[in-house]
Amino acid sequence: MASDYDDDDDKGAAGGSRVFKEFDCPDCHANNPVDETFTDGDEVRCNYCGNEYKVLVNAEGRVKFKEL
Numbered sequence: 001m002a003s004d005y006d007d008d009d010d011k012g013a014a015g016g017s018r019v020f021k022e023f024d025c026p027d028c029h030a031n032n033p034v035d036e037t038f039t040d041g042d043e044v045r046c047n048y049c050g051n052e053y054k055v056l057v058n059a060e061g062r063v064k065f066k067e068l
């Protein structure tokens with residue numbers, strides 16, 4: 001429940017962090033590090049296949065990507 005403080009330690013998603021520094025493309029499965037972090041509602045673009053996705057983070061901190 002103590003999710004008010006900033007925590008950029010990204011080992012394990014169980015801590016409830018909803019900010020992400022990389023993602024795996026749902027389409028080509030490439031791993032994409034991002035310069036700026038993204039979170040729920042942001043849009044990301046795969047550097048490999050060029051697809052763009054809307055980021056959806058659920059209550060458990062799990063990320064889903066909706067193709068734009």
Ligand SMILES: [Zn+2]
Nearest residue numbers: 025028046049
């Ligand atoms: Zn891709």
